[in-house]
Amino acid sequence: MVQPTHFGRYSVIRRLGNGGFAAVWLARDEELDAEVAVKVLAEHWVDDLDVRRRFVEEGRFLRKVESPYVIGVHDSGTTDDERPFLVLTYADRGTLADRIKDGPLPLAEALEVIENVSSGLQELHDRGVLHRDVKPENVLFRSTPTGERAMLGDLGLGKSLDKVSRVTMPGGTPAYVAPEQVRGDVLDPRADLYALAAVTYAALSGRPPYSATTLAAVLAVDGPPAPLETVPAAVNEVIRRGLSKDRDQRWPDVRSFAEALHAAAEAPAKTRRLTLNPWVAATVAAALLGGAGGYLGWQYGVQHQTVRVMDKSQALSVELPREWARTRAGDGWQPQGATSQLPGLLVSRDNNRWTGSDADVPGIFIGVLPTGQLPSAATLLVPATCAASADQTDTPSTATVKYAGCPAGMTTYERVKQFGEKLVRIEVRAEDAAQAEQVLDSVEYKPRS
Incomplete structure (x- = not known):
């Protein structure tokens, strides 16, 4: 040309x-x-x-x-x-597609981009316009006096809501288009919301949530995308809801999605610091990580029956039943003798209930301890109500106490394990003793250099 x-x-x-x-x-x-x-x-x-x-x-x-x-x-x-x-308007700083070619954006940067784009998309919807082709290539950046701003562009597939309420034709980009748009259903703003959730996933992972390359393949997508390993669990849940195949299960509008995403990312981990002996029973110590907030990195295990979960530092990890991982927090803890927070992770069915020694809640707490010598199992304190059933075991690298039926129907393991020069405290609580032991043995500590 x-x-x-x-x-x-x-x-x-x-x-x-x-x-x-x-x-x-x-x-x-x-x-x-x-x-x-x-x-x-x-x-x-x-x-x-x-x-x-x-x-x-x-x-x-x-x-x-x-x-x-x-x-x-x-x-x-x-x-x-x-x-x-x-x-x-000339957007002089390229597109989101250009940026994610080099890899995922940091969470804070991605949130700012999505906040800008969601504002523009909501304003389109408020004025009766659907975009119908929200994707990284259509997210553009423009210089401002204080930095830059993300903007939504290219309404080549845009339609006024009164027109799409009567008839619509399939269209959009396969990796980001909502299923109902592919089917040619009557559309509403939730189709754009789906695409925005897919763009959010791409910004945080460097790739779209699904590998569909044709419109027909979009309808074959089954189940949610793989969870993102570098963001809090709550962020994953917000995105997953936005990507629901059934639009009635999505957020009601773009504004709701953006607000939920911001809240999920900004919610502080409910970390509590302990001033107790480092060997105190972890039924109390597990309170350090609070509720369901915090960081979660995870990978599916065999046939998706288990997940391997990591703390924020990605030093601690454990493989456990997927059904346990309903609430999790991993922003760290500060046991007695530590001058700053150390890696820590709590994953259970209900973190708010986990702290009670009588709570029949399956889960695990893991926390790095200050430098010291491996204690003996006899020094690991056990709740008085459980002492009668406690069995103590020492090996060259572990000190372990097991008590059964306390709380009723549960088996609890308390362990301090030596990983090189570091000690790690572990508590596992489960309904099945063999399962508890399997989870206990799967704990790994590999500090990142």
Whole structure:
């Protein structure tokens, strides 16, 4: 394609890119002395009246929204060869797709991007417009006096809500499109919400949640995507709900999704510091990590029956039944004798109930202890109500106490294990003694260098 010199009063600088229906050029508004992006209908579509109509309609949709988070249309016109063009806000810092090619974004950065995009998307919805093609390529960045801003662009598939309420056609990008959009169902804003959740997943993982490459493959997707290992469990849950195949199970709107995502990421771990002897019974010590907040890294085990869970530092990990991992926290703890927080992890069916020695809640607590010598099993304190059933065992690298039926129906293991020069405290509580022992033996401590 030969580079044109002008589109009306806009002098062309260089081409920014090509799409299926249009080319985008960087140009300068000679009257206002400002850089703009000019989107021009491709030559081979000039005689297609439907494509031409959709191109012009995009400009009308964008003009409905005066938002700092949506690419704006400043002007329109026609080239010398009768092709329509739109003059758009120039996003000078590339796209989200460009950035995630290099890997996932840090959580804080991804949250800021999604917050910006969700604001723009909600404003579209508030004005009766669906985007229908939210994806990383359509998330653009623009310089601001204080940094940059993420913006939503390219409404080539956009439709007004009154039109999609009557009829819609399949369309969208397979890796990000909602199932109902592929089926050609009547759409509402929850289709865009699904795409936004998929973009959120991609920003945090560097890849889309599913590997669908065709629209037909979207309908074959079964089950939630693999959980992200580098974000709090609560963030995973927010994204997973946004990606529900049944739109009635998703968040009610984009604003609700964005607010839930922010709350899940910002909720502080309910960490409590102990001033007790390091060998105190972990039924009390497990209170250090509080409720369900905090960091969770995890991987599925054999046939998805188990998960391997890591703490925030990724030093501690354990493989345990998936049904146990309903609440988890892993931001660390500070036992007596430590001058700062050490790695710690609590995973159970109910962290709020875990702290009671009489709570019949399966789960595990793991915490690194201050440097010291391995104690004997006799020094590991056991709740008085459980002492009668306690069995003590010492090996060169472990001190272990097991007590059964305390609380009723449960088996509890208390252990201090030596990993190199470090000691790690472990408590496992389970309904099945063999299962408790298996979980206990799966604990690993591998500090990251």
